[in-house]
Amino acid sequence: MRDRESFLAQPSVAAFMAWLAELLPTxxxxxxxxxxxxxxxxIDTSVSGIEAVLAHYRWRAHWCDPRTSK
Structure with a gap:
């Protein structure tokens, strides 16, 4: 498969994405x-769902916007 649309249109890929979309919230x-x-x-916790993971998983990091230097 050369392009994204062809890849995503494959039945096995579409089935996997549907399964994952159903699983991730819980x-x-x-x-x-x-x-x-x-x-x-x-961090030492158990959570349910990918959104809860994102709420707990934070790295101390810094980022500087090269346009504004902030």
Whole structure:
């Protein structure tokens, strides 16, 4: 498959995406990260769903916009 549309149109790929879309909101996930300079307090929690993972999974990082230098 050369292009994205052809790839996504395959029945097996479409079935996988449908399965994953149904699973992700309720997926049980255990997050365990040791304390580090990027995760100062560490993380040790269990959550349900990918949105809950995103709410807990934060790295200490910095980003500078090259246009504004902020």
């Amino acid at each position: 997926l049980p996930v255990r997050l365990r990260f040791a304390r580090s300079k990027f995760v100062p307090g560490g």
